[in-house]
Amino acid sequence: MTIAFTFPGQGSQSVGMGKGLADAFPEAKAVFEEVDEALGQKLSEVMWDGPEEVLTLTANAQPALMAVSLATMRVLEAKGLALNSAAAYVAGHSLGEYSALAAAGSLDIATTARLLRVRGDAMQNAVPVGAGAMAALLGLDFDVVAEVAQEAAQGEVCQAANDNAPGQVVVSGHLAAVERAVEIAKAKGARRAVMLPVSAPFHCALMAPAADAMSEALASADIRSPVVPLVANVLAAPITDPAEIRSKLVEQVTGTVRWRESISWLAGNGIETFVEVGTGKVLTGMVRRIHKEATGLAVNTPEDIDALLDKIGG
Numbered sequence: 266m267t268i269a270f271t272f273p274g275q276g277s278q279s280v281g282m283g284k285g286l287a288d289a290f291p292e293a294k295a296v297f298e299e300v301d302e303a304l305g306q307k308l309s310e311v312m313w314d315g316p317e318e319v320l321t322l323t324a325n326a327q328p329a330l331m332a333v334s335l336a337t338m339r340v341l342e343a344k345g346l347a348l349n350s351a352a353a354y355v356a357g358h359s360l361g362e363y364s365a366l367a368a369a370g371s372l373d374i375a376t377t378a379r380l381l382r383v384r385g386d387a388m389q390n391a392v393p394v395g396a397g398a399m400a401a402l403l404g405l406d407f408d409v410v411a412e413v414a415q416e417a418a419q420g421e422v423c424q425a426a427n428d429n430a431p432g433q434v435v436v437s438g439h440l441a442a443v444e445r446a447v448e449i450a451k452a453k454g455a456r457r458a459v460m461l462p463v464s465a466p467f468h469c470a471l472m473a474p475a476a477d478a479m480s481e482a483l484a485s486a487d488i489r490s491p492v493v494p495l496v497a498n499v500l501a502a503p504i505t506d507p508a509e510i511r512s513k514l515v516e517q518v519t520g521t522v523r524w525r526e527s528i529s530w531l532a533g534n535g536i537e538t539f540v541e542v543g544t545g546k547v548l549t550g551m552v553r554r555i556h557k558e559a560t561g562l563a564v565n566t567p568e569d570i571d572a573l574l575d576k577i578g579g
Contacts, residue, residue: 267537268577269354269496270368271552272334272361274522275467277545278326280315282565283333287313289567292343293336296374300332303375304382308332323464324385327360328378333565334364334543335374340570341542349492351577352540354503354531356496358548359427359468359522360384362514368542369491371510376486380479387478388518389465397466398443399426401435404456407525410434413453417446426468427522430554435461437469468522476518483511501526525555532556540564540573 286293287309297309311320312329320326338348348355348369357365360381367377402410407428414423414436423446426437436446443460450458466472488510494503497513501523504510528539528551538560541548549561564573 267535268352268540269356269531269536269538270348270352270365270540270542271548272355272357272364272368273330273541273543273545273548274358274361275323275326275330277543277547278312278320278330279544280313280317280320282312282329282544283309283336284313285566286333286336286340290336290340290343292339296336296339297332299374300328300378303378304328322385323389324382327363327381327385330360330544331364331367331377331381332374334361335367335377337542337564337570338368341564341573344570344574346574346577352493353536354494354496355491356527356531357498358524359498359517361543361548362495362498362517364543365495366488366491366510369493369495371489371491371495371507372486380482380486383482384475384479384518387475388467388472391473391475392465392471394464396440397438397469397471398440399435399437399461399463399466400443400447400459401433401461402446402450402455402458404432405434405450405453406432407434409453410436410450413446413449414438417442417449419445422466422470424469425521426466428525429522430525430551432456433551433554437466438471439466468518468520470519472519476515479518480515483514486511496527496531498522498524498527501530524551528552528555528559532559538562538577 355365421439421442423438423442427435499520546563
């Protein structure tokens with residue numbers, strides 16, 4: 266098989282996401298109801314009606330994005346698409362790794378929703394508001410950005426947090442250190458270096474308290490072997506063992522999201538088509554930057570679902 270399914274991360278959310286699916290397909294509506302019940306909250310109402318600032322809260326955005334991805338998967342399955350016969354691998358960007366695991370049967374939806382609520386709360390609470398920051402450094406290779414982060418740290422935390430695509434790397438850490446990284450990157454010829462409007466410094470050592478919280482939460486979670494391998498963020502390589510999945514999900518909280526390497530690994534191992542399942546087209550854009558010969562398909566509307574089934578068969 267030459268297809269991988271990918272699942273988006275935070276930043277892809279938008280008010281109204283998933284509403285078309287819920288209105289058109291009872292299988293999708295059931296997923297949103299299951300997530301609402303698991304969280305004891307009408308998250309679906311926030312997703313569909315806003316306000317945007319409430320949806321964007323990390324603790325809401327994470328399970329909400331997963332819900333749309335899994336609603337889409339349930340519709341595809343109802344129309345005859347079995348993941349283990351349609352795709353060779355799954356991968357997810359940051360929180361999308363949880364969506365990927367749920368899609369591949371490693372986690373059930375209710376457990377995934379509750380884990381992402383814990384994860385969102387823990388990541389938000391790990392660092393006092395205003396103490397941390399993230400910045401996008403565009404036009405520099407990852408190795409150069411790693412050097413920039415090291416130079417900028419000066420005893421504080423500054424790390425390459427997201428290696429998204431060639432020339433598209435995000436750094437994370439203490440506010441002053443990240444601000445220094447922006448200036449150093451500009452001096453080294455970055456095309457753009459900008460602070461990001463995020464609520465916390467994700468994927469760096471400052472997230473250690475959140476990693477501890479996830480270690481505790483995941484210890485009691487029922488994790489099964491996925492029906493297709495997961496290409497893990499922190500390894501950029503496939504895993505299937507439940508114990509390894511558990512440990513890598515903990516490492517992911519403080520570790521670099523190695524998305525560029527993950528897509529390159531997939532492309533180097535026979536994947537030609539990348540199907541982004543859920544809200545937006547962020548990952549599809551990244552795939553085209555990483556591997557220009559790849560085909561990228563974003564699937565998040567009833568029309569997208571029909572187009573995918575026409576392409577790969579239901």
